Amino acid sequence: MKELKNIKIEVAQAKHIKYVDDINDAIETASKERGTGIARRSNEYLSGKINDGKAIIAFDGEKFAGFCYIETWGDKGFAANSGLIVTDEYRGIGLAKAIKKMAFELSRKKYPNSKIFGLTTGLAVMKINHELGYRPVTFSELTDDDMFWEGCKGCVNYDILERTERTKCLCTGMLYNPEWEKPTFTNGNGIRKRSLLEIIQKITPGGINKKKKLLKIKKKQQKSGD
Numbered sequence: 001m002k003e004l005k006n007i008k009i010e011v012a013q014a015k016h017i018k019y020v021d022d023i024n025d026a027i028e029t030a031s032k033e034r035g036t037g038i039a040r041r042s043n044e045y046l047s048g049k050i051n052d053g054k055a056i057i058a059f060d061g062e063k064f065a066g067f068c069y070i071e072t073w074g075d076k077g078f079a080a081n082s083g084l085i086v087t088d089e090y091r092g093i094g095l096a097k098a099i100k101k102m103a104f105e106l107s108r109k110k111y112p113n114s115k116i117f118g119l120t121t122g123l124a125v126m127k128i129n130h131e132l133g134y135r136p137v138t139f140s141e142l143t144d145d146d147m148f149w150e151g152c153k154g155c156v157n158y159d160i161l162e163r164t165e166r167t168k169c170l171c172t173g174m175l176y177n178p179e180w181e182k183p184t185f186t187n188g189n190g191i192r193k194r195s196l197l198e199i200i201q202k203i204t205p206g207g208i209n210k211k212k213k214l215l216k217i218k219k220k221q222q223k224s225g226d
Helices: 014-034 043-051 095-110 123-132 146-154 158-163 196-203 208-225
Strands: 008-011 055-060 063-073 078-086 115-120 135-137 172-176
Touching (some): 008 095, 014 043, 014 055, 014 063, 043 055, 055 095, 063 146, 078 095, 095 123, 123 172
Parallel strands (some): 078 115
Antiparallel strands (some): 008 055, 055 063, 115 172, 135 172
C-alpha cells in the first residue's frame, strides 16, 4: 500500500516540466470519471505555471502522483488553487489534502491580501477547503474576471453556467478571505461571518451548544444538592 510519508511534495520547478503530459492525462481521466469538473489545460499553460513557481507537484521516486497550480484574477485581488489532481493509485492516503494545503500556503505567501477561491463538485475537496478556512459562497462573491469564467468552457457542464448567466452550476463556489482572520471583521450588517461548522453545530442535535447547556444544567443540579 502507498504511504504519504514516502511521497515528496514540493513547489514545482523547471525540472518537473517532463510531467506535464502525465498531469494533463490525469486531469482528463478524472474529468471523464466524474462526468463533470476539471477542464484540460494546454501543455504550454501548465509549463508556464511550473516555470513561474506557481504549482505544487507530488511524486513517488520518479513517478508522478499529484498536482495543483495557482491562478490570479481581478488584478490579483483573487487567487485560485486549480487543477488539483491525484492519480488513482495514490488516492485515499491524504495526498490531495497535503497538496492542497501546500498550494494554499503558497498562495497566502505570494498573494497575502488576495481572496482565495475555488469551484468544485467533489465532497472531499469541499472538506479540505473547509478545514483550510474556505466558506461556501454564491458565485457573485467570486471574481468577475471574464478570463476565469472562459476557463470553464472546457467543462461538460458549461452550458448550465451559461444559461444561468454565471450565477450557478453543479460546482460549489468556496472562498477564503484573509479579512476573516481579523478579530474585528464583520459583514455589512455588523455580523461576524461564521464558519459552516459553527452553523452545523448550532442546529445539529448533540452539537456543542447542546452539550454546553447540559453541562450547565448538571452544574446547577450539583449546586442544589450541596
